[in-house]
Amino acid sequence: MDNSTNPPSGLAITTSQAVNGAEQSKSYSSKPSWLKVKAPGSPTYLETKDIVKNLSLHTVCEEARCPNIGECWSHHTATFMIMGDLCTRKCHFCAVKKGDNDTLQPLDPFEPERVGIAVKELKLTHAVITSVDRDDYTDNGAKHFVKTVEAIKHHAPGCRIELLIPDLQGSRKDLETIMASRIDVLNHNIETVPRLYRKVRPGAGYIRSLSILRWAKEADKSCLTKSGIMVGLGESVEEVLSLMDDLRDAFVDIMTIGQYLRPSDRQAPVRRYVTPDEFKFLEKEGLARGFKYVESGPLVRSSYHAWKHTVDAPTS
Numbered sequence: 001m002d003n004s005t006n007p008p009s010g011l012a013i014t015t016s017q018a019v020n021g022a023e024q025s026k027s028y029s030s031k032p033s034w035l036k037v038k039a040p041g042s043p044t045y046l047e048t049k050d051i052v053k054n055l056s057l058h059t060v061c062e063e064a065r066c067p068n069i070g071e072c073w074s075h076h077t078a079t080f081m082i083m084g085d086l087c088t089r090k091c092h093f094c095a096v097k098k099g100d101n102d103t104l105q106p107l108d109p110f111e112p113e114r115v116g117i118a119v120k121e122l123k124l125t126h127a128v129i130t131s132v133d134r135d136d137y138t139d140n141g142a143k144h145f146v147k148t149v150e151a152i153k154h155h156a157p158g159c160r161i162e163l164l165i166p167d168l169q170g171s172r173k174d175l176e177t178i179m180a181s182r183i184d185v186l187n188h189n190i191e192t193v194p195r196l197y198r199k200v201r202p203g204a205g206y207i208r209s210l211s212i213l214r215w216a217k218e219a220d221k222s223c224l225t226k227s228g229i230m231v232g233l234g235e236s237v238e239e240v241l242s243l244m245d246d247l248r249d250a251f252v253d254i255m256t257i258g259q260y261l262r263p264s265d266r267q268a269p270v271r272r273y274v275t276p277d278e279f280k281f282l283e284k285e286g287l288a289r290g291f292k293y294v295e296s297g298p299l300v301r302s303s304y305h306a307w308k309h310t311v312d313a314p315t316s
Contacts, residue, residue: 007237007278007281008275008277008278008281031261031273032273032275034275034276034298035259035261035273035298035299048122051118051121051122052118055114055115055117055118056114057080057111057114057115057118058080058081058082058084058085059079059080059081079128079129079130079164079303079306080115080118080127080128080129080130081130081131081132082111082112082115082129082130082131082141082144082145082148083107083111083131083132083134083141083144084099084104084105084107084108084132084134085097085132086098086099086103086104086105086132087099087132087133088100088104088132088133088134088135088136089133089135089166089203089204090202090203099132101136104134104136107134107137107141107144111144111148112144112147112148112150112151113151115129115148115151115152116148116151116152116153116154116155116156117151117155119152119155119156119159120155120156124156124159125158125159125160125307126159126160126162126306126307126310127152127156127159127160127161127162128162128163128164128187128303128306129145129148129149129152129161129162129163129164130163130164130165130303131144131145131164131165131166132166133166133167134166135169139171139174139177140166140168140169140171140174141166142168142171142174142175142177142178143177145163145165145178145181146177146178146180146181149161149163149181149182149183150181160184160185160307160310161183161184161185162183162184162185162186162187162226162303162306162310163178163183163185163186163187164187164188164189164302164303165178165186165187165188165212166188167188167204167205167208167209167212168212170205170208170211170212172211172215175212175215175216175219176215176219179216179219179220179223180219182220182223183223184223184224184310185223185224185225185226185254185306185309185310186213186216186220186223186224186225186226187225187226187227187228187254187302187303188209188212188213188216188225188226188227189209189227189228189229189302190206190209190210190213190227190228190229190243190247191204191209191228191229191230192229192230192233192235193229193235193236193239193240193242193243194206194239194243195235195239196233196234196235199268200233200268209227210246210247210249210250211250213225213227213247213250213251213252214250214251217250217251217252224253224254224292224309224310225250225251225252225253225254226252226253226254226255226256226302226309227247227252227254227255227256228255228256228257228258228300228301228302229243229255229256229257229258230258230259230260231257231258231259231260231274231282232259232260232270232271232272232273232274233260233268233270233271234271234272237281237282240257240282241285244285244286244289244291245289247291248289248290248291252291253291253292253293254291254292254293254294254295254309255286255291255293255294255295255296256294256295256296256300256301256302256304257279257282257283257286257294257295257296257297257300258296258297258298258299258300258301258302258304259273259274259298259299259300273298274298276297276298279296279297279298279300280296282294282296283295283296293308293309295308295309
């Protein structure tokens with residue numbers, strides 16, 4: 001690795017350092033100062049909360065315990081989570097509740113309409129819609145995504161629409177159903193480096209996720225594609241830079257990089273808190289590789305400042 005890619009001293013440079021380094025052998029119980037956020041409670045935050053509650057909607061902001069909920073909701077921005085609040089996957093980093101055949105509920109046919117109304121009431125110019133995994137449906141929820149897009153376009157014409165989708169069990173057909181709805185941004189998070197998939201993201205596949213992103217661009221070249229990762233799970237900078245190369249090979253336009261924060265004792269432990277300088281280094285490396293926009297910082301989540309990502313990001 002030449003001097004132009006030398007990371008700040010805190011980052012493990014090689015995979016062997018990441019696996020064997022002392023900083024990887026412990027988990028952290030106290031957060032550094034740069035991860036402290038104000039408790040939410042502004043009038044606009046409360047107004048957003050009321051709209052979400054009154055329309056009986058779920059948000060990933062709440063379900064995933066996002067640290068940015070105060071900031072985003074204070075700006076009338078929320079990421080709506082459709083298809084219920086129970087997920088068929090058991091990812092070891094996620095706080096969303098898990099479901100099975102006994103607890104999963106049928107999809108709510110009126111939910112897309114309520115999301116459209118919420119987008120209108122919040123006066124959003126950029127709406128982000130995500131979902132739990134619904135592997136129990138033959139189309140993995142693709143048609144429900146389409147109905148939600150249609151409802152937003154009806155109630156809030158002109159609003160940009162970003163979908164943050166699961167891997168659809170690798171179904172290209174279901175992905176193409178979604179892409180036919182003509183959205184502005186297709187987001188699918190690759191989450192972590194391939195070495196950590198079995199530990200962090202069982203049931204998913206690194207190549208499968210790359211394929212979803214590549215197929216999305218092939219289906220609609222005018223649609224921006226986007227993916228995000230968490231750091232602090234035990235990856236090395238070498239692995240992160242290799243992952244960036246893989247995303248660019250899949251023609252991904254936008255990348256987000258944020259600190260993994262353990263939601264509870266039931267999830268994977270934090271192996272290291274990455275410093276703000278290290279996030280700046282990763283942003284620089286991403287831009288050098290050709291990403292149109294890289295959002296990299298300790299509190300960054302996939303939909304954080306999502307409206308900014310489309311302003312100066314022409315498609316690849």
